[in-house]
Amino acid sequence: MTHITLPRPLLIGIALLLALFPLFGATYYVQLGAKILIMAIFALSLDLLVGHTGLVSLGHAAYFGIAAYALALISPKYEAANLWLTLPFALAAAATAAFVVGFLVVRTAGVYFIMVTLAFAQMIYSIFHDTKLGGGSDGIYIYVRPELSVAGFKPLDLESPAQFYYLALILLVVVYAILDRLLHAPFGRALAGIRVNEQRMRSIGYPVFIYKLAAFVLAGILAGLAGYLAACQFGFVNPDILAWHQSGIVLMMVILGGMGRLHGAVLGALSYVLIQEVVSAPALLGAYSKHWQLAMGSLIVVIVLVLPHGIGGFIDVALRRFSYTHRNGDRDDAI
């Protein structure tokens, strides 16, 4: 397996096409598009851990949810919160949680890591579910979306679906670019080294613990960014957004798109949300649409059995055929 990145002109073209979408799409589809962009950021953040560092976290929804709750808790009830204040606060909350949990979980590996990340996420879930801190199981409503203003001038009105879509798109592009840059920088190469052979990285002298913790916190912050946007979009938060179902779903997106590829995470989010739209549409499946998780669960089983490299695997094959392949270091286990 080689680390595959899409050619830059293609990426820029896709981003431009995505920017044109609100000009044609109906409001419902623009909102759906924004949801996909938000989930893509979430999936990208998890792929940093799963696909690039080799840490399979089953509790990633916790940081998504904490940032969402952070926005809900500090938003004034009937007026718009300031994005410049609430966003850093939400990201700091997610970062703090990821640091504390990461400090404990990063010392475990393999299947322990999976179980321990799940368990700590469940602890955070139970705090929000059982106590009055975040409105218990009912959650909190956010009646007004935060306001984005630069010196009195408002470049984007987040109450408008199309302009909210643009905010999500801009942030996705920024996150994608940062991660792409980071993964090609020495930091990213060190993470790849840890994924392939942690023992060897340690013996070369890399502080593996610090690198893993840094990746865990960064992934938590980016998940928090997605959570913040999701809370803006849906207008409420409840414990379900940090439940372990959510963690399983985002892991599913990463695999569906093909892990270890940034475009894979985006594709995975896109396909997952679209599949969910189809299998939960009453127009297609009638009364059974409310049992859409049955179809989704079966699909997950089938994909794991027959399509382990996800949709990204197909694209790799196509790219190789047109010799666009960029070899960025060896992903083979032979190292």
Added chain:
Amino acid sequence: MFYLIQLLNAVQYGLLLFLLSSGLTLIFGIMGVINLAHGSFYMIGAYLAYWLAKLTGSLWLAIPIGIAIAFGIGLLLETTIISRLYRRDHLYQVLLTFGLILVFEELRSILFGDEVHGVAVPALLDFSIPLTETLSYPVYRLFVTAVCLGIAGLLYLVIHRTRVGMMIRAGNSNREMAASLGVNIPMLFALVFAFGMALAAFTGTIAAPISSVFPGMGNQILIICFVVVVIGGIGSINGAMIASLAIGLADTLGKVVAAEYSGVAVYLVMAVILLWRPQGIANKA
């Protein structure tokens, strides 16, 4: 007296956790598979108890039938799906069994609905032992404690004193070596998996009259079982026993001291263990 009752509850809850997590840890130790659907079988057991007890009119009949059904489903699941996961990365095992949870959870919703159901305690055991003038202890809980202890003892004997147990221990410590010495590994795996599922379902069956039967009950307890396995050390039955009792105590104590935050107590125990012995209390570093 109040503390005696809490202690009894803690031991009883801890032993139920042990029955579940011993299956989880055995399956992981022997086959290297992390099975998230373990909790689903606990739920299946509880719903079978509810359904069969209504159908046959007796929990005593529901228990063996429920075990047989769960064993059958477990065997089918192992041969069709789980056996394809043995050489795959944990990531795929997690994802596939997560898919299975969604399937089981929705099938449960289609077959039984989303209401909370109660299961009656069998008439034979439906009385309490008075402790003081106001406090008493239900006999059914004592019965559950005794049954769990009995099964734990039986499990110990089977694993340490029988030929099958020897094969299981051999498979646990070195799969290839056991296979080359003539142990039929595919069959052993299928049987251990199905047995683990039957044990999980049995736990759900006898717990049903105490905990009632509700959607999502399997996931809730699964995560606690993970905590038990992490604390006890993967693959270790003895570790699972100590950890189960510790978690039972921590949970009950948490409920007595600070009910709102009781959910956190269990995880704090895990955090301390992670700092002290990341490989679990029973495993050597």
